[in-house]
Amino acid sequence: MLLYIIRHAYAYEHGDPRWPDDSQRPLEAEGAERFRRGMKKLVEGGVKPEVIASSPYVRCRQTADILREELDGRPAVVELEELAPGSDLDGLLHWSRRQKADSVAWVGHSPDVEHLIAALISEGDANVRIAKGTVAAIRIYGELAAGSGELKWLVTLKTLGA
Secondary structure, eight states, X not given: OEEEEEEOOOBSXXXXXXXXXXXGOOBOHHHHXXXXXXXXXXXXXXXXXSEEEEOSSHHHHHHHHHHHHHTTTOXXXXXXXXXXXXXXXXXXXXXXXXXXXXXXXXXXXXXXXXXXXXXXXXXXXXXXXXXXXXXXEEEEOSSXXXXXXXXXXXXXXXXXXX
């Protein structure tokens, strides 16, 4: 399996009084457009997850929807509580195994996405820091489980020229 772990794109600042409920805070227009440009390049380069899972928070769902749109509207986006802040790795692994897909994308929040990457590629002691809109590709060898992955690449929007 190839697992893509994505940190949501640039959103409005935390604490913005327009969104007292942080789960409703959306992407900034420029953040969404920048992410779209980056995903267009990645999809042209062969990134094509069969299943996309997203945190139910608006900014993650919008990020996942942009990826979906660049994939010509396929696949559907599934919102998972397991990707909300404080992500549940065991729940994500269980859900992902049931998908019977060769490639899956998870869209979530920092620092959770960094912890998920570290857990998949090490004994949990790796230090990973990623910018907003970054995509990490992890090749899973054998059964999808903690420590079963190898980081194949990690790319920022800046690296993509977006």
